[in-house]
Amino acid sequence: MMNLYFEPFIIPFCIGVVVLFGVMWTKFISWISRLPKTDKRLILKNAVSSATFAALWEVIRECLLHMRIRRVNLRLWYMHMSLAFGWFLLIVVGRIEGGIALGSLMNPPYVDVFFRKYFPYIHIPGFGFLMDLILLFILSGLGLAVYKRFNSRKLGMKRTTRLKRTDRVALISLWCIFPVRLLAESFNSALFESGSFLTGSLGDLFALIFPTIALYYINNLLWWCYSVVLGTFFIMLPFSRYLHIFAEIPLIFLRAYGIRAKANPTTFSKLQIAACSRCGICIDPCQLAQNNLTNNTQSVYFLRNIRDKEQSPDITDHCLLCGRCEQICPVGIELNTIRISSRHLQRAGEIRFDYSYFRGTDLSAGEGKVGYFAGCMGQLSPKTAAAMKRIFQESETDVWYADSEGSVCCGRPQKMAGNLDAARQMTEYNTSLFEKHGIRTLVTSCPICLKTFREDYRLPDIEVLHHSEYIARLLETGRLKRNPSSKILTYHDPCELGRGSGIYDDPRKVISRIGILKEAPDNREHSLCCGSSLGNTRLSTPQKIQIAKSVTDTYEKTGAEYLVTSCPLCKKALGRTSRIQVIDLSEALFLE
Amino acid sequence: MAKRVIIIGGGVAGMQAAITLKKLGCSPLLIEKSVELGGKLNHWDRLFPSGMKAKELIQNMVDEIASLNIKIMLCSEISEIRHEGERVEVGLTDGNAFEGEALVIATGFELFNASVKEEYGYGIYENVITSADLEAMFSEGTVSTSTGLPPRSVAFLHCVGSRDLQIGQPHCSKVCCITGVKQAIEIRELLPECQIYNFYMDMRMFGSGYEELYKKAQETFRINFIRGRISEASETADRQIRIKAEDTLLGRPLKLTVDLLVLMIGKRAAVCNKTFADNLDIPLNESGFLQAKDDFYNNTATRHDNVFIIGTSLAPKTVGEALNDASMASTRIYDYLTRNERQL
Numbered sequence: 001m002m003n004l005y006f007e008p009f010i011i012p013f014c015i016g017v018v019v020l021f022g023v024m025w026t027k028f029i030s031w032i033s034r035l036p037k038t039d040k041r042l043i044l045k046n047a048v049s050s051a052t053f054a055a056l057w058e059v060i061r062e063c064l065l066h067m068r069i070r071r072v073n074l075r076l077w078y079m080h081m082s083l084a085f086g087w088f089l090l091i092v093v094g095r096i097e098g099g100i101a102l103g104s105l106m107n108p109p110y111v112d113v114f115f116r117k118y119f120p121y122i123h124i125p126g127f128g129f130l131m132d133l134i135l136l137f138i139l140s141g142l143g144l145a146v147y148k149r150f151n152s153r154k155l156g157m158k159r160t161t162r163l164k165r166t167d168r169v170a171l172i173s174l175w176c177i178f179p180v181r182l183l184a185e186s187f188n189s190a191l192f193e194s195g196s197f198l199t200g201s202l203g204d205l206f207a208l209i210f211p212t213i214a215l216y217y218i219n220n221l222l223w224w225c226y227s228v229v230l231g232t233f234f235i236m237l238p239f240s241r242y243l244h245i246f247a248e249i250p251l252i253f254l255r256a257y258g259i260r261a262k263a264n265p266t267t268f269s270k271l272q273i274a275a276c277s278r279c280g281i282c283i284d285p286c287q288l289a290q291n292n293l294t295n296n297t298q299s300v301y302f303l304r305n306i307r308d309k310e311q312s313p314d315i316t317d318h319c320l321l322c323g324r325c326e327q328i329c330p331v332g333i334e335l336n337t338i339r340i341s342s343r344h345l346q347r348a349g350e351i352r353f354d355y356s357y358f359r360g361t362d363l364s365a366g367e368g369k370v371g372y373f374a375g376c377m378g379q380l381s382p383k384t385a386a387a388m389k390r391i392f393q394e395s396e397t398d399v400w401y402a403d404s405e406g407s408v409c410c411g412r413p414q415k416m417a418g419n420l421d422a423a424r425q426m427t428e429y430n431t432s433l434f435e436k437h438g439i440r441t442l443v444t445s446c447p448i449c450l451k452t453f454r455e456d457y458r459l460p461d462i463e464v465l466h467h468s469e470y471i472a473r474l475l476e477t478g479r480l481k482r483n484p485s486s487k488i489l490t491y492h493d494p495c496e497l498g499r500g501s502g503i504y505d506d507p508r509k510v511i512s513r514i515g516i517l518k519e520a521p522d523n524r525e526h527s528l529c530c531g532s533s534l535g536n537t538r539l540s541t542p543q544k545i546q547i548a549k550s551v552t553d554t555y556e557k558t559g560a561e562y563l564v565t566s567c568p569l570c571k572k573a574l575g576r577t578s579r580i581q582v583i584d585l586s587e588a589l590f591l592e
Numbered sequence: 593m594a595k596r597v598i599i600i601g602g603g604v605a606g607m608q609a610a611i612t613l614k615k616l617g618c619s620p621l622l623i624e625k626s627v628e629l630g631g632k633l634n635h636w637d638r639l640f641p642s643g644m645k646a647k648e649l650i651q652n653m654v655d656e657i658a659s660l661n662i663k664i665m666l667c668s669e670i671s672e673i674r675h676e677g678e679r680v681e682v683g684l685t686d687g688n689a690f691e692g693e694a695l696v697i698a699t700g701f702e703l704f705n706a707s708v709k710e711e712y713g714y715g716i717y718e719n720v721i722t723s724a725d726l727e728a729m730f731s732e733g734t735v736s737t738s739t740g741l742p743p744r745s746v747a748f749l750h751c752v753g754s755r756d757l758q759i760g761q762p763h764c765s766k767v768c769c770i771t772g773v774k775q776a777i778e779i780r781e782l783l784p785e786c787q788i789y790n791f792y793m794d795m796r797m798f799g800s801g802y803e804e805l806y807k808k809a810q811e812t813f814r815i816n817f818i819r820g821r822i823s824e825a826s827e828t829a830d831r832q833i834r835i836k837a838e839d840t841l842l843g844r845p846l847k848l849t850v851d852l853l854v855l856m857i858g859k860r861a862a863v864c865n866k867t868f869a870d871n872l873d874i875p876l877n878e879s880g881f882l883q884a885k886d887d888f889y890n891n892t893a894t895r896h897d898n899v900f901i902i903g904t905s906l907a908p909k910t911v912g913e914a915l916n917d918a919s920m921a922s923t924r925i926y927d928y929l930t931r932n933e934r935q936l
Contacts, residue, residue, distance in 0.1 A: 379824065380710065380711040380824055381710050381711070382710060382711065382713050382716050382717075382824075382825075382826060382827075383710060383716055386716060406836075540757075541757040541758055541760065542757075542760065542878070545760050572710070575708065575710075576708070576758075576759055576760060
């Protein structure tokens with residue numbers, strides 16, 4: 001029969017472990033079992049493939065080594081990595097040590113954890129030293145963590161997450177675990193010479209200070225404490241932000257199998273929300289925080305509100321959906337999609353959208369295999385629409401103008417507001433309009449339209465292009481010719497085109513054909529939002545202008561003569577504050 | 593010796609201040625950045641509501657300035673202002689500097705740049721013009737489209753660059769409603785057969801004789817007033833302007849094609865207001881206009897006893913209001929400069 005090695009002081013620890021795994025598994029199993037059928041099919045299809053190995057590798061890289069945080073900030077990375085990887089090593093090495101000592105790997109887990117207490121006289125060469133080294137490694141990270149909480153700037157974060165009570169209890173118990181272990185092992189060593197360079201030396205010191213009887217009582221008390229803080233942390237873990245430690249593992253696997261969050265939310269979103277560590281890395285890049293416009297709606301707080309069931313439109317709607325936080329999130333949470341789905345849940349049934357009057361409307365003009373959709377904002381920027389017309393004429397392309405006389409919205413603004421049904425009706429109308437005219441290519445000047453055409457429309461026979469891609473192609477194939485001038489231009493990446501659709505190079509190719517491109521410091525995936533995003537329904541106009549001002553300031557410093565962008569909304573927004581002329585990429589082809 | 597008062601800006605307000613101060617026995621110095629006195633009115637044909645020629649008003653004032661021997665400096669732009677105790681020093685961009693015992697800011701406004709509202713097509717379509725462009729046509733005596741022919745139909749769009757939160761111009765520019773009425777009547781007088789439309793949000797006929805003129809415009813001059821803003825304008829193949837709007841009284845969308853679209857551009861706070869605000873610690877309002885100490889007795893005064901602001905540096909104003917400001921500030925400055933003599 002297996003030896004249970006029962007001692008009363010392990011009770012708190014054992015309760016903690018049971019609660020932790022009981023609650024956590026219940027959550028994970030219920031989420032995964034309630035995934036939609038299509039997602040489950042993806043799991044079955046991809047589980048036996050290289051995706052699993054890739055995911056495994058990612059788990060090691062991200063859950064243990066936190067390599068993505070390394071890109072953000074080295075000190076912050078060391079802090080997270082030493083805690084996660086160090087603790088992992090402590091468990092693994094402890095297990096090996098216990099296994100060797102007792103000749104079996106089937107020992108109950110608390111035997112490894114409280115090994116020194118159980119077997120102070122067993123010394124396996126090297127292990128004492130190794131365990132002290134790992135403990136020191138963790139304590140160095142913990143030191144940084146405590147320091148960061150009070151001095152976040154020193155670790156490269158201007159702002160750190162404000163905590164709630166459950167998080168605070170969990171945080172304090174987590175902070176206590178390793179110092180208490182250090183003390184417990186040191187006192188143990190004071191009595192039994194069980195420690196190495198760290199706990200041994202400290203133990204020698206304690207042996208000098210305290211009488212043996214005191215050492216004995218303090219030692220027992222400290223091991224109780226160690227069990228209690230471990231137990232407390234484990235009990236709090238599934239209810240606090242520390243659930244991310246485990247939630248990220250299934251998240252990485254499911255993501256590797258191709259599962260994504262959806263605007264109409266599934267339980268995969270819940271898993272993503274649980275995987276948020278509330279590290280707060282998303283706070284600093286948020287332009288609403290940078291401009292002091294809100295300090296409680298950033299993704300970290302938004303996700304916490306969902307977990308705590310404290311959602312409100314005040315928080316959900318106050319976001320630009322610019323994607324800067326999503327781009328930097330070390331866990332890779334699909335923050336924009338989750339935000340949209342949250343808006344959808346709040347709006348559901350609020351208003352019924354009846355667009356039956358769309359039927360039969362056709363305000364298009366011209367004929368051709370290439371269709372041009374300026375978009376609502378494109379039509380309100382006649383310089384862009386006019387420049388596109390000139391481009392089509394110059395490249396001798398026959399064009400069907402989808403919306404020159406008026407149009408139905410692409411639907412993305414409604415989707416961003418969470419009105420999925422309204423968006424669906426618009427999608428259906430425009431899809432049938434495009435199909436009716438038999439176009440093969442659809443060019444749009446609006447990145448907002450582009451994103452929804454590509455992601456939400458089913459247009460199997462039509463290639464959808466943004467005008468920047470189309471113009472780059474015309475220049476490449478020689479159907480449009482331009483000679484570079486000495487004009488200096490800078491470029492603003494629109495959120496929906498850059499981070500949203502991954503188009504960074506084509507606009508730059510076009511600009512380098514007509515002049516000299518000078519980049520602002522925040523460019524490509526780090527580019528700033530113009531502030532007038534359709535995503536935010538809470539900002540007042542002066543606030544939008546404030547954001548635009550902070551953005552155009554960075555472009556003015558480049559010394560460029562023109563600020564080029566390729567989104568009519570960005571152009572309008574930046575034009576309000578820019579001292580250098582703001583033009584669309586299409587207009588840039590006709591600069592004199 | 594007469595006390596030196598520096599007046600920045602030689603528009604009607606600045607000129608009026610110079611005249612009044614001189615008559616009160618002070619020694620005004622009028623600094624103007626352009627080549628002539630008269631400011632924005634030099635580019636305006638007739639003044640509402642009476643139709644008096646702007647040139648006539650300016651000429652009268654310039655003559656009076658000449659006869660009073662008031663010192664003026666043209667082509668002089670301000671670079672900085674220093675205020676120390678009871679003295680004000682004004683530095684010019686050419687390096688010169690002047691000292692005075694009081695300062696009057698009368699730098700006025702700027703016209704809204706209509707191309708900011710790209711959806712109306714100013715600068716893109718030849719037959720979209722501004723109210724200022726139309727005044728220039730009136731000065732020349734003919735109104736025509738880009739082809740040189742008289743327009744058969746003209747639409748006026750009110751509130752371009754006024755009452756528009758989207759572009760950071762939340763204020764009402766005050767004078768465009770009545771100017772739209774005046775200009776529509778002038779077109780009718782030049783072109784009796786022309787179709788004339790005014791698209792407005794609401795007509796603010798606050799001044800004496802304005803409402804009467806508005807009624808006359810409808811009844812006698814057959815001008816159509818349509819309540820609703822134009823949402824966008826586009827160009828047809830023969831260079832006409834197609835307008836999309838909503839008639840908010842009928843609650844119906846509306847499409848209209850006209851030969852000429854006139855944008856009634858509003859008043860913008862001058863960029864130089866920022867210099868005054870920074871140098872003299874005077875607050876700016878949301879639209880960027882300088883703020884007086886209060887809206888009543890001190891409506892031209894500032895936190896400094898010897899610095900006053902008049903005319904459209906404070907807010908959009910009519911010519912008459914700007915002239916009243918000038919007189920008000922002048923008497924307050926006279927009071928200030930003679931305070932010690934009166935105590936004796």
